Amino acid sequence: xxxxxxxxxxxxxxxxxxxxxxLGRLLLGKGFDVKVSEVHxxxxxxxxxxxxxxxxxxxxxxxxxxxxxxxxxxxxxxEAARWTEYLKPGGxxxxxxxxxxxxxxxxxxxxxxxxxxxxxxxxxxxxxAVDALSLAEEAGSSKAVNIVLLGRLSKWxxxxxxxxxxxxxxxxxxxxxxxxxxxxxxxxxx
Amino acid sequence: MKQLMLGNEAxxxxxxxxxxxxxxxxxxxxSTEITEAAAKYPExxxxxxxxxxxxxxxxxxxxxxxxxxxxxxxxxxxxVAADPLFTLSYTGVNGGMVIAVADDAGMHxxxxxxxxxxYAKAAKLPMLExxxxxxxxxxxxLAYELSETFDTPVLMKMCTRISHSQSVVEPGERAEAAPxxxxxxxxxxxxMPGNAKRRHPVVEKRLAEIADWAExxxxxxxxxxxxxxxxxxxxxxxxxxxxxxxxxxxPVLKLGMVWPLPEEKIRRFAGMVDLLxxxxxxxxxxxxxxxxxxxxxxxxxxxxxxxxxxxxxxxAQLTQERRAGGKLDEVIPxxxxxxxxxxxxxxLFYTLKKNKLTVLGDIGCYxxxxxxxxxxxxxxxCMGASISGLHGFNKxxxxxxxxxxxxxxGDSTFMHSGVTGMINVAYNESNSTVIILDNSITGMTGHQxxxxxxxxxxxxxxxxxxxxxxxxxxxxxxxxxxxPYDLAECDAAVKEELAAEEPSVIISRRPCALLKYVRHPGPxxxxxxxxxxxxSCMKIGCPAISISEGKAVIDNTxxxxxxxxxxxxxxxxxxxxxxx
Numbered sequence: 001x002x003x004x005x006x007x008x009x010x011x012x013x014x015x016x017x018x019x020x021x022x023l024g025r026l027l028l029g030k031g032f033d034v035k036v037s038e039v040h041x042x043x044x045x046x047x048x049x050x051x052x053x054x055x056x057x058x059x060x061x062x063x064x065x066x067x068x069x070x071x072x073x074x075x076x077x078x079e080a081a082r083w084t085e086y087l088k089p090g091g092x093x094x095x096x097x098x099x100x101x102x103x104x105x106x107x108x109x110x111x112x113x114x115x116x117x118x119x120x121x122x123x124x125x126x127x128x129a130v131d132a133l134s135l136a137e138e139a140g141s142s143k144a145v146n147i148v149l150l151g152r153l154s155k156w157x158x159x160x161x162x163x164x165x166x167x168x169x170x171x172x173x174x175x176x177x178x179x180x181x182x183x184x185x186x187x188x189x190x
Numbered sequence: 191m192k193q194l195m196l197g198n199e200a201x202x203x204x205x206x207x208x209x210x211x212x213x214x215x216x217x218x219x220x221s222t223e224i225t226e227a228a229a230k231y232p233e234x235x236x237x238x239x240x241x242x243x244x245x246x247x248x249x250x251x252x253x254x255x256x257x258x259x260x261x262x263x264x265x266x267x268x269x270v271a272a273d274p275l276f277t278l279s280y281t282g283v284n285g286g287m288v289i290a291v292a293d294d295a296g297m298h299x300x301x302x303x304x305x306x307x308x309y310a311k312a313a314k315l316p317m318l319e320x321x322x323x324x325x326x327x328x329x330x331x332l333a334y335e336l337s338e339t340f341d342t343p344v345l346m347k348m349c350t351r352i353s354h355s356q357s358v359v360e361p362g363e364r365a366e367a368a369p370x371x372x373x374x375x376x377x378x379x380x381x382m383p384g385n386a387k388r389r390h391p392v393v394e395k396r397l398a399e400i401a402d403w404a405e406x407x408x409x410x411x412x413x414x415x416x417x418x419x420x421x422x423x424x425x426x427x428x429x430x431x432x433x434x435x436x437x438x439x440x441p442v443l444k445l446g447m448v449w450p451l452p453e454e455k456i457r458r459f460a461g462m463v464d465l466l467x468x469x470x471x472x473x474x475x476x477x478x479x480x481x482x483x484x485x486x487x488x489x490x491x492x493x494x495x496x497x498x499x500x501x502x503x504x505x506a507q508l509t510q511e512r513r514a515g516g517k518l519d520e521v522i523p524x525x526x527x528x529x530x531x532x533x534x535x536x537x538l539f540y541t542l543k544k545n546k547l548t549v550l551g552d553i554g555c556y557x558x559x560x561x562x563x564x565x566x567x568x569x570x571x572c573m574g575a576s577i578s579g580l581h582g583f584n585k586x587x588x589x590x591x592x593x594x595x596x597x598x599x600g601d602s603t604f605m606h607s608g609v610t611g612m613i614n615v616a617y618n619e620s621n622s623t624v625i626i627l628d629n630s631i632t633g634m635t636g637h638q639x640x641x642x643x644x645x646x647x648x649x650x651x652x653x654x655x656x657x658x659x660x661x662x663x664x665x666x667x668x669x670x671x672x673x674p675y676d677l678a679e680c681d682a683a684v685k686e687e688l689a690a691e692e693p694s695v696i697i698s699r700r701p702c703a704l705l706k707y708v709r710h711p712g713p714x715x716x717x718x719x720x721x722x723x724x725x726s727c728m729k730i731g732c733p734a735i736s737i738s739e740g741k742a743v744i745d746n747t748x749x750x751x752x753x754x755x756x757x758x759x760x761x762x763x764x765x766x767x768x769x770x
Contacts, residue, residue, distance in 0.1 A: 012527065024194050024356055034194060035322075036356040039298050045558065045634075046733050047527035061434040062322075062355035062427065065502040067513030082522050087515035102525035106736050107563050107728065110523035123516040142747050 003056035005064045006153075009083050010075025011100050012049045015146035019073070020051040022150065022167045026159055027055040037062040046103075048079060073153050075132075075145060076100050081116050084123060093125050094152055096132040096145060128152065130190060139183035147172075147180045151187020161188070195359040197352040200323035201262070201290055202227030203359065204330025208286070209367030210234060210260050212252035214245040216606065217635040218264030219299035220353040221292035225262050226638075229647050233364065238638055238647045241573070241606040242267035246274045246289065253287040253343075254379065256370035258334055262290040265306050266572065270607070272309070277381050278343050279313045280389040282396075284370050286337035288330065292348040295471045296498040299634070301553065301570065303496065305472035310345050310449035314397050317345040317449040318409065321429045323357040329409070329446065334367070336403075340396055347448065349471065351427040351498070401450035409446025412459055415439055420508070421463030423456065423476055423487075428469045428499055435505035451479050460485045467492070467508070471499050529558045531734040532703035532710060532750030534629050537674040538598075540730050540754070541681050542566040547594050547688075550583065552576035552608070554600040555633040555702075563731045567598075574599070574607030581611065581620045592621045593688050599624065602632035602640040605655065609664070615693050616665030623687045623694045626657060627674075630701040637705065661695045668694035675700060677757045703750055711751035713768040716742045720763035727755040727764060744768070 006023070010016045017038055024036040032055040039049065052064040066085045071092045074080035080095035087093060097117065104110040113119070120127050130152055136144040147168065154164050165181060172180045195203065201224045205213065213236040215225040229236035239245035245261040252259035263271060268291045275289070291309070294300040310317035318333055320326040326348070333344040377385050404410055415421070417439050424432050425445040432442060443459040445451070460466045460480070468477040468489035477489035492507045493499060505511045529536050539559040542549050543566040551557055551567040552575065560567035569579060576597035584592045599608045604626050615622045632638040639645045644654035661669045668690055672683045680698070687694040701708050713734075723740040734748035735755055746768060756764040 011525065013530075021194075021356075028192065028194050028358065033358060034356070036194065037351065038354050038356075039350065045527035045530060045555065046525075048525040059357075060430040061501045062351050062357065062430060063500060065500045065513065067502075067515045069515075078522065078525070081518055081520065082525075085515045085517045089515065091515065101736055102523050103528045103562070103731060103733065104523045104526075106733065107731070108737075109562065110521070112523065113518075113520050116518075116520075119518055119520060123518065125516065 003054050003059045005069045006053045007064050007069045007072045007083060007086055008051040008053065009072060009079045010049055011079065012045055012047045014075045015143070016049055016051050016075060018171055019146050019150050020053050022171050023053050025170070026163060026167050027053070032056060033059045035059045035062045048082065050083065071153070071156060073149055075149060077116050078102070078112060081113065081120060084120065084125065087125065090126065092128065092156070093120065094128045094130070094149070096149060097129050098131070098133040098145070130187070132187065135186040135190065136183055139186055140179040141176075144180055144183035147183040148187035151184040152190070154184070154188050192358050192360050194356040195323045196223055196354060196356050197320065197323045197326045197348060198223035198354070199227040200326035200359050201330050201346065201348070202231070203361055204327040205260050206231045206234060207327070207362050207364050208258060208331045208334040209365050210258040210288075210334070212249065212257050212259040213237070213261070214239045214248040215262040216240070216242045216245050216267055217632055217638040218267045218292070219635050220294055220350045221262045221264045221267070221290060221348065222635045222638065223353070224290055225647070228260070236647055238640060240641055242271040243274060246271040246278070249287055249289070250274060250278055253283045253285045254372060255285070256372050257285040258287075258367045259285060260288050260290070263292070264300065265291055265293045265304050266300065266302065267291070268306055268309055270573065275309065275315075276313045279315050279393055280381055280386055281379050282341035283337055283343060284372060285367070286334035287343040288333045288337060288346055289343055290346040290348055292350070292353045293472070294350050296350065298350055301572065303472060305475060306347055307448050307475045308473070314393050315343060315345055315449070316340070316400050316447060317347050318446060319347040319426045319448045320352060320446070321426050321444070322352065323355070323359045325446065326352065327359055327361070332409070336400070340400055342396055342400070347426070349427060397450055401452065404447050404450055404452040405454050407447060410452050410455055411444050412455070413438070413442040413444060415441035418463050420465045420467055421459055422467050422469055422508075423459065423480070424469040425476070426471065428471050431499050431501045431504045432469050432508070434501035436508055440508070445476065448476065451476065453483060456480060457483060457485070460487070469493060469499070469504060472496070526561060527558060528561070528731065528733050529555065530703055531732055531748040532752040534674045534698070534700035534703065535559060535627055536564070536730050536732065537677055537754045538625065538627065538680055538698045539564045539566045541677060541684055542596065542598070544681070545594070545684055547596055547684070548591065550576045550579045550595070550597045552597070552599040552603050554603050556598060556600055556627050559598070561731070563729055573603055574611055577608050577611030577622070577624050578614060580622045580624065581615045581618065584620045584622050585618070596684070596688070597622065597624045598627055600633070601626060601628040601630065601642045601657065602638075604657070605641045609660065612661065612666065613664045619693070621691060621693060623696065625696045625698055628657060628697050628699040631705060633702050637702070657697055666693050666695050668692060669697070671697045671699050673700060674698045675752055675754055677754065703752070711753075711767070713746045713749035714744055714751050714753070714756065714764055715766040715768040716744050717763045717766055720761045722761055724760070726758045726760065729758065730754060
C-alpha cells in the first residue's frame with residue numbers, strides 16, 4: 001500500500017502534538033511503518049503549527065508535501081484554510097470552527113477572512129466542520145479541544161473504540177481521564 | 191520491542207547502548223531533546239553547561255578520564271565550541287567522544303541556516319549523518335567505535351527533520367564500556383607548538399585511514415535502480431525525499447558518512463550512470479567534492495542552496511511531476527509566533543518602546559519583542575551580542591546614543607556568553623545600561639534549567655548563581671531589580687539608569703508564565719460600559735486582548751490576569767476579575 005498521510009494543524013499551545021503522538025502509537029501497534037514529524041521551538045509560541053503523520057508498509061519522507069494529505073485535521077478555521085494546498089484531490093478536511101485571531105488580525109494589519117467554511121466547500125473539499133470548543137466545554141474543559149477532534153478523526157480509522165480509549169489513557173494525566181473520555185465520545189458521536 | 195522515537199531520543203538511546211556515561215550540552219533547537227532524553231537514563235551523568243564551548247571541553251575531560259562522553263548542540267552552538275573542536279582533532283580521545291550538531295535548514299527556530307558539514311572538513315574530523323531514528327541510534331553506537339578505533343572525536347550531524355521526526359526504532363541492550371585508564375601523555379594532550387606540529391601529521395594520516403574505511407563501510411551503500419540514465423548521491427533527509435519521489439527507479443549512493451568521502455566508491459558509482467546528480471540540503475558540499483574528483487555532476491544548478499528540500503521539490507526536478515491541492519483565492523493572514531499572554535517580557539518591552547529607545551537584542555523568546563506592535567528591538571546577532579554590541583555602540587557613538595540605548599538579554603543567554611560582554615562594559619568603562627530579562631528558565635527551547643535557576647538538568651536543587659552579586663563582582667555598581675508587571679517601576683528604572691553616568695544593570699525579574707509552579711490570578715473581565723475603544727491596551731500585543739465591535743474583549747482561555755493591560759487603561763475598564 002502507498003503511505004497514508006494525515007496533517008494535524010493548529011495554533012501553538014492547542015495540543016496538536018498530543019494528538020499526533022497518540023495516533024502514531026496506535027498505528028505502530030498495528031504493525032505499520034510510521035513517521036511523525038513535528039517542529040518545536042519558536043513556532044510553538046502561538047504561531048501556526050503543523051504535524052505530519054505518515055504510515056504504510058514503508059515510509060520514506062518524514063514530511064507531507066502539497067497535494068499529498070489524505071486528510072487534514074485542523075484545530076482552527078484559518079489554519080484549515082492555510083493548508084488546503086496540501087490536500088490530495090478528494091482528500092478530507094476535518095476542522096474545528098473555532099476562530100483564533102492571529103496577531104496581524106488583532107492589531108488590525110490584516111482581516112480574518114469571512115465565510116471560510118463556505119469557501120472551502122467551494123473548492124470541492126470534503127469538509128467536516130465541528131464546533132470542538134463547545135463540545136470540549138460540554139465535556140468539562142476548553143483544553144479538551146484536541147481530544148474532541150481526535151474523536152472526530154477516529155471515525156476515519158478502523159481502530160476500535162477500546163483501542164482509542166486505551167491510547168488516550170496512556171497519554172493524559174489520570175485526573176483528567178474521565179473528562180477526556182467524555183470529550184472523545186462527544187467528538188466521535190457527532 | 192519496536193518504538194516510535196524522535197531522532198534525538200534515538201541518539202540518546204544510542205548513547206545509552208554504547209555505554210556512554212557523560213553528557214554535557216547547552217540547549218538549542220533542534221538538538222535539545224538528545225540531552226533531555228539522555229538524562230532519563232540513570233547510567234548516564236547528564237548536565238546543562240553554561241554554553242557549548244564549556245560543554246565540549248567538559249566532554250573532552252570525561253574522555254581524557256577514559257569514559258565515553260558526549261556533547262550536543264545546534265549548528266550555531268558549534269560556532270561557539272569551534273575553538274576546542276579544532277584542537278580536539280589534534281589531541282584525539284581516550285574514552286570515545288561523540289559530538290552531535292543539529293542544523294536547522296529552513297530556520298524553524300534559528301538566526302541563520304549554516305551547513306555544519308564544513309566543520310568536519312575544516313577540523314579534519316569524521317562526520318556521520320543518519321537519515322532516520324533507527325540510523326540515529328545505530329550511527330551513535332558506530333560513532334563510539336570509530337572514535338576509539340581511530341582516536342578521534344566523531345561528529346554526528348542531525349537536522350530538524352531527523353531530530354524532530356519520530357520513526358520506528360528497535361532498541362538494543364546497553365554494553366558497558368570499560369573505563370580506559372588515564373595515562374599522562376603530554377605529546378598527545380598538551381597542544382603547544384612543538385607537540386602540535388607532531389600531531390598534525392597524525393591528523394592527516396588518520397583522515398586518510400578513515401577515508402579508506404569509508405570506502406568499504408556499509409553506511410555508504412549503493413542501492414540498485416532500474417534506470418541508469420541517472421544516478422543520485424544523497425544523504426540524511428534528502429535521501430528520504432529522493433526515495434519518496436523516485437522510488438527504486440534510479441540507483442542511489444546513500445552516504446551515511448559525509449566526511450571524509452569515499453572517493454573510489456563515488457567514482458565507481460559515477461561510472462555506472464549517465465548523469466550524476468547530487469541531492470543535498472543547503473550547500474553543495476558533496477557536489478563540490480565530486481567536482482574536485484573531476485566528475486561532471488548536477489546539483490545546486492537544480493536544487494536551492496537555501497531552505498529545506500522536500501519530496502515535491504525533488505520530484506519536480508528529477509521526475510518532472512508536480513503536485514498541489516486546491517488553494518483559496520483569499521489572503522490568509524500569517525500567524526507568526528507571539529509573546530504568550532502573561533509573558534513577563536511584555537511590560538518591559540512596552541517600557542522600551544514608550545521611551546523610544548534603541549535596543550540591542552539577543553537570542554531567546556524575548557527576540558519576539560521585535561515584532562509588531564511592540565517592535566522594540568534594533569538588532570539580534572548571536573548569543574551574547576546584545577551587551578558586547580551595546581558597548582561598541584556606546585563607545586563609538588558617545589553621548590548621543592548612550593542615554594537612549596540599552597541591551598536586553600535573557601538569564602540563560604547572559605550565563606552563556608553575556609557575562610563576558612558585561613566584563614568588557616565594566617573593564618573598558620562604557621556608559622551602558624544592560625537589562626537582564628530574568629524569567630528564571632531557558633524559555634524558547636522549552637524550559638531547561640540554567641545556572642541561575644537553582645536546579646540542575648535532572649531537576650535536583652543545586653548551586654544558584656546570584657545575578658546581582660555577579661554583576662557587582664565584575665564591577666557594575668548600579669544594579670537594581672524590577673518587576674516587569676509594574677510599568678511605573680520599569681519606566682522609572684529605565685529613565686534613571688540611562689541618566690546615570692556609569693554602567694548599570696536592570697534585572698527584570700519574574701518567572702516565565704508557562705512554568706508549572708507559577709500561579710496566576712486568573713482572567714480579568716473587560717468592562718464594556720467603561721471601555722471607550724481607545725485601543726491603548728492593544729499597544730502591548732497581548733494575544734488575549736482583541737477589539738470586537740469597538741470594545742476590548744478578553745480571551746478567558748489565554749488571559750492569566752497579569753494586569754499589565756489594566757495599567758494602560760485610563761478608563762478603568764480592565765481591572766475587574768472574571769466571575770468564577
